[in-house]
Amino acid sequence: MANLKEVKSRISSVSSTQQITRAMKMVAASKLRRAQERITQMRPYAQKLGEILRNVSGGQGDDDASVYSTRREINRVLIIAITSDKGLCGGFNSNVFRATTALLKEKYVRQYTKEQVVILPIGKKALDNYRKRGFEIVPDFGGIFSDLSFDTAKLAAEYAMEAFKNDEYDRVELVYNEFKNVATQIMRTEQFLPIPEAEVDGESNSNTIDYIFEPSKDYIVEELIPTSLKIQFYKALLESNAAEHGARMTAMDKATENAGELLKELKLKYNRTRQAAITTEILEIVAGAEALGGR
Amino acid sequence: MLLEIITPDKKIFSGEVESATFPGSEGSFQVLNNHAPLISSLEEGKIRYRTGAGEFEVTVNGGVVEVLKNKIIVLAESAKS
Numbered sequence: 001m002a003n004l005k006e007v008k009s010r011i012s013s014v015s016s017t018q019q020i021t022r023a024m025k026m027v028a029a030s031k032l033r034r035a036q037e038r039i040t041q042m043r044p045y046a047q048k049l050g051e052i053l054r055n056v057s058g059g060q061g062d063d064d065a066s067v068y069s070t071r072r073e074i075n076r077v078l079i080i081a082i083t084s085d086k087g088l089c090g091g092f093n094s095n096v097f098r099a100t101t102a103l104l105k106e107k108y109v110r111q112y113t114k115e116q117v118v119i120l121p122i123g124k125k126a127l128d129n130y131r132k133r134g135f136e137i138v139p140d141f142g143g144i145f146s147d148l149s150f151d152t153a154k155l156a157a158e159y160a161m162e163a164f165k166n167d168e169y170d171r172v173e174l175v176y177n178e179f180k181n182v183a184t185q186i187m188r189t190e191q192f193l194p195i196p197e198a199e200v201d202g203e204s205n206s207n208t209i210d211y212i213f214e215p216s217k218d219y220i221v222e223e224l225i226p227t228s229l230k231i232q233f234y235k236a237l238l239e240s241n242a243a244e245h246g247a248r249m250t251a252m253d254k255a256t257e258n259a260g261e262l263l264k265e266l267k268l269k270y271n272r273t274r275q276a277a278i279t280t281e282i283l284e285i286v287a288g289a290e291a292l293g294g295r
Numbered sequence: 296m297l298l299e300i301i302t303p304d305k306k307i308f309s310g311e312v313e314s315a316t317f318p319g320s321e322g323s324f325q326v327l328n329n330h331a332p333l334i335s336s337l338e339e340g341k342i343r344y345r346t347g348a349g350e351f352e353v354t355v356n357g358g359v360v361e362v363l364k365n366k367i368i369v370l371a372e373s374a375k376s
Contacts, residue, residue, distance in 0.1 A: 038304075041303075041304065041305050041306070042303045042304070044301055044306070045301045045302065045303050045370060046303075048301065048361070048368055048370055049359075049370055052334060052359060052361055052370070055334065056334060149304055150302065150303040150304050150372065150373065151372075151373055154372065209332050209363065210332060211332045211333060211334045211361075211363075212331055212332065212333045212334070212335075213333075213334055213335070214319055214320075214321060214324075214333060214334070214336070215320060215321045215335075215336070219320070219336060220334060220335075220336050220359065223336045223357075223359065224336075224359060227358075227359075227370075227372065230372075231303060234303055
């Protein structure tokens, strides 16, 4: 039989752990709500931008002229891995690492063996992981999540776009968790640059409005494409942020539940031990009394 | 007519205005009621708009504006009033 005191101290340690996990779950829930709000805030902008871009580029076919859609032989690859700053969120971060490794071992084996793959980690977890494993990294944007806004996010996007424009990289990939719902994250691997060819939808030109373009269509397209790339990147960040809090909430919910189960077991054990101790005590007293009375 | 100023982070302004002046990349221009459909890129500068309550200013760092059927939508990367 376990020691009473031992069981008691375990009970108190488990219940204080439970308190922490419960608090973390609450925090994650409220942060998740804010993260979701951000996504909804951004949506009208992204939608309208897409609409205007379609309006402007519609009719003049594909815009292969853009510097961001030139296809080159793939020599150098930049992989943007988006993780979180903090742990305790289940498989959230390791999923990103696994997906990145899969990308290296399947799609970019040739570049990887020639050490032509550079990682741009976003979030402290990715920064630490890839630094430790000795990858060639761009460490400037690791701490973006401590102050997430479009202004900070666009710096990282601009870095990737600028480097692509200057032939430093021939391909840029995004790896991140997409937020589906609180319990589900979808792993996404997306080609960021060059811009993937858009699927042709036949109805896009059916109701074109006769706009006045100021100064010219081409100029506006030139202006809008970088913005829409930055928005795409920002969207990935926001999705990942929301997914992180969702993942943490689920993980902490599970932890709280498990702690509760453990507590129940421990309490049962405690009571049993206590009762056993009392029984032994009574037995001893009775035995002692009998020994005395028998005389 | 309705004016909306949107950035990726939030909606800066949304409401009825009588007129609005924009820092277009080919020079500043004003939009009044029943303007023809227009898409223009913007330079860094100030958007001025007049409502019933007076005149207001918002500084934007460039972007694009769409005017369609008495609805003006400004997309800016960042803006502050």
